[in-house]
Amino acid sequence: MSTHWIPLRPPPEELETSRWTPEVCPNAPQTNEKLPKPSQWAKDTFKFKPNKIQQTVLDAKSKRLILCCNRQWGKSTVIALKALHYAMEHPKSVIVVVSRTEKQGGELLARALDFASLLKIPKRRVPGYTHSILLPNEAKIYAISHSTQTAPSRTADVLIFDEAAVVSDAVFSVTLPFVARTGGAVWMLSTPRGQIGFFYNFWHDKDPQWTRIFSTVEDCPEIPKEFIELHRRGAPHLFRQEFYCEFTPALGSLISRDRLQSMFDPTLDARKLPPLPTRR
Numbered sequence: 001m002s003t004h005w006i007p008l009r010p011p012p013e014e015l016e017t018s019r020w021t022p023e024v025c026p027n028a029p030q031t032n033e034k035l036p037k038p039s040q041w042a043k044d045t046f047k048f049k050p051n052k053i054q055q056t057v058l059d060a061k062s063k064r065l066i067l068c069c070n071r072q073w074g075k076s077t078v079i080a081l082k083a084l085h086y087a088m089e090h091p092k093s094v095i096v097v098v099s100r101t102e103k104q105g106g107e108l109l110a111r112a113l114d115f116a117s118l119l120k121i122p123k124r125r126v127p128g129y130t131h132s133i134l135l136p137n138e139a140k141i142y143a144i145s146h147s148t149q150t151a152p153s154r155t156a157d158v159l160i161f162d163e164a165a166v167v168s169d170a171v172f173s174v175t176l177p178f179v180a181r182t183g184g185a186v187w188m189l190s191t192p193r194g195q196i197g198f199f200y201n202f203w204h205d206k207d208p209q210w211t212r213i214f215s216t217v218e219d220c221p222e223i224p225k226e227f228i229e230l231h232r233r234g235a236p237h238l239f240r241q242e243f244y245c246e247f248t249p250a251l252g253s254l255i256s257r258d259r260l261q262s263m264f265d266p267t268l269d270a271r272k273l274p275p276l277p278t279r280r
Contacts, residue, residue: 038085046081046118053215054078058085062211066203067189069215070243072223075189079160080111082187086158087139094155097131097143098175099162105143106131108162112141148174157184165193165200172198192247200247217243 035041038058042048050058057067057078069075083095099105109131116133117123126132132142144154148170156178161167179186190199202210217223232239240246 035085035089038082041085042081046115048077048081050078051219053213053219057213058082060211060213062209063183063185064207064210065185065187066199066210066212067187067215068192068203068212068245069189070217070220070245071191073215073220076108076111076162079162079187079189080108081115083108083141083158083160084112084115084133087133087135087141088137090157091137091139093139093157095139095141095158095160096154096156096175096178097141097160097162098146098167098171099143100146100166102131102143102145105162108160109133109141109143144175146171154178155182155184157182159184159186161186161188161190161199163190164188165190165197167197167199169198192241192245195247195249203247214245216245 036044039050039055042050042058053069054074057065058081067075067079083097087093087095097105097108099108113123113133116135121135124134126134126140126142129142129144132140134140146167159175159179161172164172176186178184188199188202192200194200203212217228228243231243237248241248
């Protein structure tokens with residue numbers, strides 16, 4: 001499988017606003033029937049009109065998905081739709097959301113719960129989990145706390161790292177095995193946060209099994225230009241990171257990790273260099 005790099009900016013005419021007025025679906029689909037592809041389902045059922053890049057995220061079938069995008073891009077809404085669609089098509093499946101705080105993961109779950117409510121799906125929670133959804137087909141979606149004490153016996157069909165750049169490597173290490181036996185999917189979504197951590201590593205490596213999708217504030221015409229300029233003037237260093245998705249080095253760094261990597265020559269073998277002359 002080849003790595004899919006999504007263009008930074010589609011033509012302006014293909015960019016649609018992600019703001020919409022949700023509507024209750026009078027003939028809600030059952031949670032055991034075949035649904036249209038996620039982007040079409042979102043349009044037909046909730047009147048949600050994803051832009052081209054959001055549509056790509058919704059319809060991506062790769063088991064390894066990384067979304068790197070700006071603040072206020074709509075990633076929680078898009079991933080909530082994608083997760084609910086998967087759960088409705090896969091009875092008894094388990095989707096686990098890992099984030100920096102359980103409350104943050106709960107925000108993504110709240111979006112999914114809102115969509116489920118519009119479908120007239122009864123509000124039921126997974127026993128023992130405050131932020132969760134239990135569907136009539138016994139599929140489960142729930143958020144867990146950011147802790148290395150997370151039960152190692154859990155398994156998942158989809159593992160979602162929400163704001164992955166601020167999830168610790170230690171938590172990533174103990175939660176990734178959730179999909180070891182199931183062969184499940186791993187979805188990562190985040191705005192960059194420095195040049196360290198598993199999100200940074202996976203985004204920059206050359207592993208072709210990952211589908212990498214990139215988007216910046218330039219793809220969000222609904223964010224006013226005056227707000228963008230306000231943020232740019234107030235915190236220019238963080239602005240490049242938060243809205244243009246640059247993996248900027250920490251303030252005070254003498255040289256960036258990217259610069260160091262560009263200076264490295266993997267073909268150079270120090271063992272073949274001639275010995276240094278000795279002084280007499």
